[in-house]
Amino acid sequence: MKNLFNPLNDEEIEQLDRFLLARIDDDADTEGKDEGVVDVSELDGLFTAIVSGPEVIQPSRWLPAVWGDFEPAWESKNDFESLFSLMVRHMNDIAATLMERPEDFEPIFLEREMEGKTYTIVDEWCEGYMRGVALVAELWNAGGRQMTILLTPIRAFTSETGWRAHDLSTDEEIDNIRNAITPNVRETHAYWLAHRKDHASASAPVRHAAPRVGRNDLCPCGSGKKYKKCCLH
Numbered sequence: 001m002k003n004l005f006n007p008l009n010d011e012e013i014e015q016l017d018r019f020l021l022a023r024i025d026d027d028a029d030t031e032g033k034d035e036g037v038v039d040v041s042e043l044d045g046l047f048t049a050i051v052s053g054p055e056v057i058q059p060s061r062w063l064p065a066v067w068g069d070f071e072p073a074w075e076s077k078n079d080f081e082s083l084f085s086l087m088v089r090h091m092n093d094i095a096a097t098l099m100e101r102p103e104d105f106e107p108i109f110l111e112r113e114m115e116g117k118t119y120t121i122v123d124e125w126c127e128g129y130m131r132g133v134a135l136v137a138e139l140w141n142a143g144g145r146q147m148t149i150l151l152t153p154i155r156a157f158t159s160e161t162g163w164r165a166h167d168l169s170t171d172e173e174i175d176n177i178r179n180a181i182t183p184n185v186r187e188t189h190a191y192w193l194a195h196r197k198d199h200a201s202a203s204a205p206v207r208h209a210a211p212r213v214g215r216n217d218l219c220p221c222g223s224g225k226k227y228k229k230c231c232l233h
């Protein structure tokens with residue numbers, strides 16, 4: 001297993017992304033099931049929340065959040081360890097950046113080109129972040145009003161709010177909320193770093209106002225395409 005503190009290179013990021021995108025068969029029955037983390041952007045969001053939050057979360061707790069109801073069937077122990085090491089290295093890189101060089105932290109957002117214009121897609125990253133928050137929701141709730149404000153732009157791009165940000169009338173309004181995500185994430189990490197204590201293990205489920213989009217559902221961006229062929233791709 002490689003040094004777990006070496007950042008992933010671009011090829012390894014793509015390898016991780018391909019695995020997450022392909023781990024569920026297109027023909028699999030996903031109706032009413034948790035598909036887990038669907039791409040590297042969502043994984044980046046999940047890990048960012050985990051390393052930014054009020055307590056340390058062990059892999060035995062966050063791995064089920066990655067797989068959802070579709071844990072891979074591993075052909076060998078080495079296959080699992082190879083994939084797991086990529087995830088741990090990426091999480092450690094996020095943690096080190098936020099701790100030592102927070103001004104350099106940048107989320108892995110997706111991009112989509114349409115009619116010659118490139119759009120930044122943050123929905124999957126935000127879903128991943130809120131999935132991480134849900135692992136110890138009661139502890140995050142202890143952050144009170146300040147934490148609610150810091151999480152607002154992230155929640156605005158998730159199924160929890162019905163992707164409220166996309167209902168805004170102008171691109172400028174959407175961009176303003178999107179642009180608040182990264183500085184808020186840095187501030188959130190700093191907040192919990194200052195307030196972190198030993199907490200009794202407690203968590204509460206987060207109930208979403210709307211279901212997560214399945215890869216075969218219509219994309220919420222309004223393109224009319226299936227999610228797996230649009231913003232998820």
